Amino acid sequence: MKDQVHSAARRARIAAATLAATKRVDKDAALHAMADALVDRTASILAANALDVETATAAGTGENVIDRLRLDADRVAAFAQGIRDVAALPDPVGEIVRGSTLPNGLRMQQVRVPMGVIGMIYEGRPNVTADAAAICLKAGSAVLLRGSSSAARSNAAIIDIMRDAVAVTGLPADVIQQISADDRSSSTHLMQARGLVDLVIPRGGAGLIQAVVEQSTVPVIETGIGNCHVYVDADADLDMALAIVMNAKTQRTSVCNAAESLLVHKAVADAFVPRVVRALQDAGVTVHGDPAFCDADADVVAATDDDYATEYLSLDISARVVESIDEAIAHVRTFSSGHTEAIVTSSLAAAQRFTAGVDSAAVMVNASTRFTDGAELGFGAEIGISTQKLHARGPMGLAEMTTTTYVVTGDGHVR
Template identity: 50%
Template sequence: MNSLTETGKRARAASRVLACTTTGQRNAALTAIAAALEANAAAVLAENEKDLAAAKENGMIASMQDRLRLTPARISDIAEAVRDLVKLPDPVGQLIGGGSRPNGLKIEKVRVPLGVVGMIYEARPNVTVDAACLCLKSANACILRGGKEAIRSNTAFAEIMCGALEGAGLPRDGIQLVTDTSRASAGDLMTLDGYLDALIPRGGKGLIQAVVKGASVPVIETGAGNCHIYVDDSADLEMAVRVCDNAKTSRPSVCNAVETVLVHREIAAAFLPRLKEALDVHHVELRGCARTAALIPGVVPAAEEDYDTEFDDYILALRVVDSLDEAIEHIQRYSTGHSEAILTETYSHAQEFTSRIDAAAVYVNASTRFTDGGEFGFGAEIGISTQKLHARGPMGLNELCSCKYIVTGSGQTR
């Protein structure tokens, strides 16, 4: 029935071996993988060329081709990122709670690997190495299913990593790539009950929703970021222009970029022309409410759906609001719970905003672009969770772990 059952069984077996490895064994394997990636770069690049040729033939747009493309420098960067993982603390085995009970039982709450982690992702072949090595560092086995566009690059990466794993004395089934890139194989991964402890989709909204709806295994929802900045009437306007500009234009395609700026009516006339001036440099299209349009020229009238859209592009929605309350209500209505910011000098407004807004990251006087494992100091990131179960916000090595209670006694009964 499920084409991946054997893959799942092998992953489970490998996960049991990995769970009992030492930090040193896993770090040695990561080091071996980094070296093997560099030593075999030419082979990967040759396969990547074939992926790119097929992509061109199929009319893939240029920005997608760029995501798919590997170069010697990019492979070095990927290998270097693997070496960076070696330096991070091992999450496995950390004592995260516990104590003695009145009856003498000793309880230790210990961090352990999740077990088997599945990833479904799209065209970026670097995710194959990233995800596999984050899982290896945290002693998880992984089953990776990338997009068909990158299948030759992904296969080359996986073969190199499995060889290095084996050379380091660890089970090669610790990293498995699903080479069948049909829609059916994605469905089989989503329903691999009993063999997957977590499934993490990474990619566009369509992919993530398909996984959330279709999966019977536990899923961590990632990514969708319809992020807002509210510019309060007491905001420092120079700072507000700088922060909004950064949040929109430093990298519009990512999930922590801002999509709507809400502006208090008292400062709208002073602020909006200055914001427009800054954004015009990057040719940002502005879509705004009637009050916005009355204050700055060239604004496209915003439709309801503009406030509900993650543009991921040089487009920004604008709305003038009467109060902090109205800003919070707007955000509560349209937020995907990713990153939300207030720019204000009013202490009580900052307090109210951070208390009432329900999102993974809530900012005061800073750009939403900081929601990121690296920026948060986690050293690495497997994705950004927008759900509230298990992990919220950037997920690092700790979030790839579960816990177990080890209870030791001297014959206690209840």
């Protein structure tokens, strides 16, 4: 397996050298060809996906996981449109990040350049296959895609279609390659292919991410789990707060930007807690609450610290009444995964205090946590949400998939 992974990485390096010198018009043509081919061959993708879903269902896989795995024509069309959206974005390669003329006359420019070869290790979601391929190609890098065995047929179908489309446009098909999920060691060989692979990005559950961070010898951008909070402040519009909580929790539960914890200021608790509990329960959500929430309804389950630390990815939410905004911030900093937090308030001072006090990749003011998404923020399809602090943080779009080179131009300068 090591030989297979390293062989794929070597082919990727050759393809990446060609891609790095490719003009935007040609990269965009390849992206449009990929999107069109995925739509045209939707039936073959869905046939492969049906087998993956059938296998997962027979194995007793949870519905929230199957939801991330399952494709339909609309979902295929959506990630194909995501590829077109990436094509419409400016090319990050060649962008001048900063530049100046030094006192000695040297002209210095920091320029975005491709990363080279990027390895993706991810779970369950076939749309990641298309998103990652599109972003890496536009950013000038080859990508090695190691999805989970549960989505192996779906991923293979999507990758084969994209490779065929890329080749038709004249670019090397090896800018997109699948790493087999038949052997678990393939992940290890990919994340330890230092010198062949320039960057590894894990995307999935806490176990996968931790394993890659701890075992990789290739640099890693850590995409974290989403234990996201909504805090309803003393100065909140309660109608707005209810709408935001319900959207953040129930619009789609199996995604990392879904809300998993609710905090309510005591000043509005009497008015808001019974109302939000009733609405959540009507939507099928189990509330795991502190005594104040338990007093509001007999069906509220008593919460523990484990509940407050949990990314449910299901119709469950932890909840607590807090004495102050400072207590809310302290709770978030204790239990958050650093993904996304939201405050609902009409107070500018409270909003500023909250955004400065929490330490997360994204903070929403009077908006749902569900907006932490590359497409929603105008980046096109994203490759993941980074919860680390080095190089990239938050939704990772095209710019985050590049590195930089300093180009210094002189006129016979010597030091």
